[in-house]
Amino acid sequence: xxxxxxxxQKFSLFSERFQPKVVARMNDYEFKIARAEGDFIWHSxxxxxxxxxxIDGEMRIDxxxxxxxxxxxxxxxxxxxxxxxPFAASECRIMLIEPVxxxxxxxxxxxxxxxxxxxxx
Amino acid sequence: xxxxxxxxQKFSLFSERFQPKVVARMNDYEFKIARAEGDFIWHSxxxxxxxxxxIDGEMRIDxxxxxxxxxxxxxxxxxxxxxxxPFAASECRIMLIEPVxxxxxxxxxxxxxxxxxxxxx
Numbered sequence: 001x002x003x004x005x006x007x008x009q010k011f012s013l014f015s016e017r018f019q020p021k022v023v024a025r026m027n028d029y030e031f032k033i034a035r036a037e038g039d040f041i042w043h044s045x046x047x048x049x050x051x052x053x054x055i056d057g058e059m060r061i062d063x064x065x066x067x068x069x070x071x072x073x074x075x076x077x078x079x080x081x082x083x084x085x086p087f088a089a090s091e092c093r094i095m096l097i098e099p100v101x102x103x104x105x106x107x108x109x110x111x112x113x114x115x116x117x118x119x120x121x
Numbered sequence: 122x123x124x125x126x127x128x129x130q131k132f133s134l135f136s137e138r139f140q141p142k143v144v145a146r147m148n149d150y151e152f153k154i155a156r157a158e159g160d161f162i163w164h165s166x167x168x169x170x171x172x173x174x175x176i177d178g179e180m181r182i183d184x185x186x187x188x189x190x191x192x193x194x195x196x197x198x199x200x201x202x203x204x205x206x207p208f209a210a211s212e213c214r215i216m217l218i219e220p221v222x223x224x225x226x227x228x229x230x231x232x233x234x235x236x237x238x239x240x241x242x
Contacts, residue, residue, distance in 0.1 A: 002189035026170040068123035080152040
């Protein structure tokens with residue numbers, strides 16, 4: 001009836017990169033997990049902050065005027081409206097926390113890097 | 122300028138049990154870390170869900186009609202209004218995600234178990 005959500009188990013269910021999957025909801029927010037590898041695209045989220053929590057591995061978030069390097073057990077909140085580009089030299093497992101409906105490519109035109117929203121594991 | 126938030130480093134800054142500390146904000150939500158050990162009190166949050174993410178150790182959340190056991194890498198969202206009682210046999214490090222202003226003792230009269238809100242690390 002009450003069941004723990006295991007991130008490891010959820011990660012075992014997919015292998016795509018930069019395609020966030022919903023593992024839990026809290027009010028009108030979603031917890032998504034994703035595998036990051038290589039370069040994502042520059043984008044921003046004009047209406048919301050976006051939280052990155054690193055589960056395993058390392059990644060970097062580039063900004064137009066700097067960057068932040070993150071490893072397992074670290075987190076960062078990208079402020080709304082700030083252009084950023086995630087990058088991981090090798091596979092990195094992350095959790096994203098953001099409002100329901102937040103699109104992974106943000107303010108950019110939808111394209112091949114745009115992941116479908118609301119895909120639940 | 123852009124700095125990673127290290128949960129391990131933040132945990133090194135306090136030792137109290139069941140006294141959540143704010144490590145990050147996202148929109149009108151807070152990320153809090155806490156050390157759980159022993160029994161907390163029965164309470165509910167009438168206006169919000171509350172997310173538990175286990176960073177290290179194990180804990181249990183009791184409900185009036187069941188319970189959920191959680192260990193590192195697992196999470197659970199307690200729905201709004203649902204009475205619950207956290208318990209950890211030995212120290213467990215957790216992250217809580219919830220709206221700014223959420224009180225740890227929820228709907229219960231404020232007392233010695235009520236932690237001050239908005240304490241930042």
